[in-house]
Amino acid sequence: MSQDMQKTIEKCIQGDAGAQRVLYDRYKARFYALCLRYSSNADEAQDILIEGFLKVFNSLENYRNEGEFEGWMHRIFVNHAISYMHRKRNDVLSKNNEREIDEAILVDRNDNYTTDLKGILLHYLNCLNPKERTIFNMVAIEEYSIVEVAKELNLKKTVVKTYYYRARARLKSMLQKNEKELLREYNLYE
Amino acid sequence: MNVDELFKKGLQNSEVNPPDAVWDKILSKLPQGVSGSNNLDSLTQTLSTSAKVAPLKAVAKMAAWKIVSIVAAVVSAVAATVVIVTMNMDNYVVNENLNENLNENLNVNNPIEETPVFAEVDSTDIDNFENNVSDGNDVSSFDEVKENNSSNSIKTTDTKKDETPLSCNADKDKKEEKDDVTDSEPNLDVADAVEKEQPVANEPLVESPDTLIDMSDKTQTQENISSSSENDDISAEDIEKLNELMSTSDVDIPRLITPNNDGINDCWIIPGLEKYNSVHVVIVAPNGKKVYENKKYDNSWCPTDLPDGSYFYFVQIRDGNYKPKQSTLYIKNK
Known part of the structure; x- marks a missing residue:
């Protein structure tokens, strides 16, 4: 870590x-x-960001210069995101039927981050249910192993696998629907 | 196309700038000047000790001033005698008189010096002291600090509340426990599994997360059958029982799809389908016409040209000894 950062x-x-x-x-x-x-x-996302940074600032004292600082922050954020979604899962929104959630997502679609490829991918990811999303995030993007995810989420290995495959299948089907569009725009699937 | 790689490539190192308002919210919740609760504690400690010490110090100061003034008076008296003695060497009488006077003065002064200073301070100089104090900055700034401190501590408790809302979550915790129970349910104990799964299946739709997990447990047992090398503890008998259980229990097949091209519920996706090699699927319209058939269904049916209404589906998993399942499927083009 650079000296600037340390200071x-x-x-x-x-x-x-x-x-x-x-x-x-x-x-x-x-x-x-x-x-x-x-x-x-x-x-x-903003809620998680705010709470995550507060957590980081409040626990900076406990950071012992072991390993990368960014990695340390990353762990805090992932853990916080998981606990946040855990809280959210039992909220009013998630108890309503799926259609209302779908509508909530549709409203968000007008956000400015849906314009580019990343935005589209992100949107598909947001369409998954929280558990599938969390697990797909951890396994596919964060590159945790199934065992690590299972330990982190206190689930069985096989349960994690199931959720992961399900998330992948859903993302795939969503992608396939817009494949032509994506192919034309981004030349993705050679 | 690999979904994993696509998403990894697209999103792993992406950066999105949050709105500016986020920082303001963070700042408003950060305890200013101190970063942790430990520091707050130490600050209050020093404050309280200084609060105890400050008045004592002031009293001591006052006492010191008193003594200094008395000493000064004595010294000046002595100096006066010396001056007078040197000025009027001739007039012994006068000098003697003066000396007597001075001695009287000293005699008067000495008892004052010996009297307990604190008593005097208490009676007469307290007002003075208070005036001094209220004029000076010491105490007022101390009050300010104290105020700041208290507001800070309030803030920190607020954030704590935000992070762990304990009061309103009793039922939520229970639910989580329940989840855990289903998660950690040993899949070897088949009899138990049957007993436990039955009531869950009977529960209302609101409990969908639980049933989801329940479902995943079933698929998991299926996986254990297909790859028994992974778990050597399962005997052949258990596998048979599990097969029976699987064939009779419900597979979680969606009952509603909305093929309106919005990326949500457009396709008829049977969760856990990829576990099986060949799943025979037939969809029949209300008028008895077959609208779709696939002997190796791969979650790819996304009807776009069918009217709204109830359709009948027929699903048979051909991998094992499963009973075919048939029920209704509602299609709603929004």
């Missing part, structure tokens, strides 16, 4: 608002993208 972290521990801002500016884009992947809409 910034020390200042953050002392409560220097400027240093906190520097830290936030440096990592906000990366971790907002992560939050968007784990949530089903932008509002949730």
Whole structure:
């Protein structure tokens, strides 16, 4: 880790608002993208981002310079996203029928991040249900092993696998529907 | 096309700038000037000790001033005698008189010096002291700090509340426990599994997460059958029982699809389908006409030209000894 970063972290521990801002500016884009992947809409993603950064600032003291700082933050964010979705799963929204959720997603579709390929992929990811999404995120994108995910989510290995395959099948079917469009625009499937 | 790779390539290192309002929200929830609860504690400690010490110090200061003034008076008196002695060497009488006067003065002064200073401070100088104090910055700034501190502590408790809402989550926790129970259910104990799965299946639709997990447990047992090398503890008898269980229990087949091209529920997707090699699927319209048939269904049926209504489906998993399943499927083009 660079010395600059070390100094910034020390200042953050002392409560220097400027240093906190520097830290936030440096990592906000990366971790907002992560939050968007784990949530089903932008509002949730922002919630996770806010709470995640608060967690980071409050536990900076416990960071012991072991391993990469970014990796440490990454772990905090993933863990927080999981616990957030866990909380969310039992909320009012998730108890309504699926159609209302679908409509909520449709509203969000007008967000500006749906214009490019990443936006489209992200949108498909957001359409999955939270458990499938979390597991697909961890396995496919974060490259956790099935065993690690099972341990993290306190599920059985086979359950994780099932959710993962299901998520993949759903994403595939969604992609296939727009395959021609994507093929034309992004030349993806050679 | 590999879905994993596509998503990994597209999203792994992507960056999206959050709206500016996010930082304001973070800032408003951050305890300012101190970063952790430990620091807050130490700050309150120092504050409380200084609060105890400050008045004592002031009293001591006042006492010191008193003593200094008395000493100064004595010194000035002595100096006066010396001056007078040197000025009027001739006038012994006067000097003696003066000396007597001075001695009287000293005699008067000395008891004052010996009297307990604190008593005097208490009675007369307290007002003074208070005035001083209220004029000075010490105490007022101390109050400010104290106020800041208390507001900070309130803030931190607020954020804590946000993070762990305990009061309203009693039923939620219960549900999670229930999930865990179904998750950690040993799949070897078939009799237990039957007993447990029956009531879950009878529960209302609201409990869909549970039934989902339940379903995944079943597929999991199926996986154990297909790859028995993974779990050597399962005997042939158990496998037979599991087969029976699988063939009679419900597979979670969706009852509603909305083929309106919005990417949601457009296709008829049977979860866990990829576990089986060949699944025979037939869809029949209300008028008895066959609208779709596939002997190796791969979740690819996305009807676009069918009117709304109830259709009948027929699903047979041909891999094992499963009973065919038939029921109705509702199609709604939004």
